[in-house]
Amino acid sequence: MGHGGNVIQELTTDHREVEELFGRIEALPPGAKERKILADQATMELIRHSVAEESYLYPAVREHLTGGDALADKEIEDHAKAEQMMKDLESLEADDPQFDTLMGQLMREIRMHVDDEEQNLFPKLAATCPPDALMDLGDKVRRAKKTAPTRPHPSAPDEPPANKLLAPGAGLVDRMRDMFSGRGKGA
Template sequence: MGHGGNVIDELMTDHREVEDLFARIEALPSGDRNQRKMYADQVTMELVRHSVAEEAYLYPAVREHIAGGDAMADRELEDHAKAERIMKDLEGCEADDPEFDRLMGDLMTEIRAHVADEEQNLFPMLRAACSPETLDDLGDKVRTAKKTAPTRPHPSAPDKPPANKLLAPGMGLVDRMRDALTGRGKPED
């Protein structure tokens, strides 16, 4: 969740962690209800924190530093909105529900396409447009944002500054309290 380095390194490490969780889910049989749900919850928690941090700091930087950045950032926000709706639906599904596999497949497809687009297009453009100091500063801001970000999907929450930066920490606190009370994302004893 906080890896160090510039914003691109930080976010690419997040991408690898989410892909690892996807691989763990894919390796489990459909009937493995507990572990599949635990990993799905962990994926959701990581993706929501990651998305909130990107929306607060990465996409404003894309708008500021990259020619055509507004359209690029808007497209990325649309991807986030799709993924968040899928995660919201997934949140209400048990792993033995037939919808679980469909929704997880949809989420994996959406996230993998989003990651490929960011890593092949957006990140190289950002690296070329920003100084190493700017990228390091953005990395620090993203790490800080992930610490207080929500862990559950909130599809109707604002996704652009300043409203998202003001509301995310409060929603994050409530989400983390709920997670702690329910044991969400942790192995069952």
């Protein structure tokens, strides 16, 4: 969850971790109970990652990139679509026929989003944002992930300042729910 380095290195490492979870899900047979456990872990990571991006990365995109508002808006829209899928997945068990369909859609959506960020957004940001600002953003993203929610909240605000104010409280409640339910303990 916290890896070190600048914001691009931090978020790229998150992307690799989620892809590893997706690969483990795909390697299991349909209906396997472990698929749900891994899907919950992926959701937890994706939600923390998304909250951190929305709190710090996208405001930096708006500030440092020409056309940054449109780029950030598109990324936030991608997040909203994925978050709704994760919310829908939350109530499904691995043996539900809808689980595999929805999980497949989520994985495709996330992979397209990751590819777009890594091929387009990150290089543009690296070219225009000072290195010390990228390091500072990396620190802020790491701190945000520590207190971010772990469950999808599609109706929650996704832009500063409201998201920065509400995320820690939702994160605390989510982590308590996770602790009591055992969610995210691994497969």
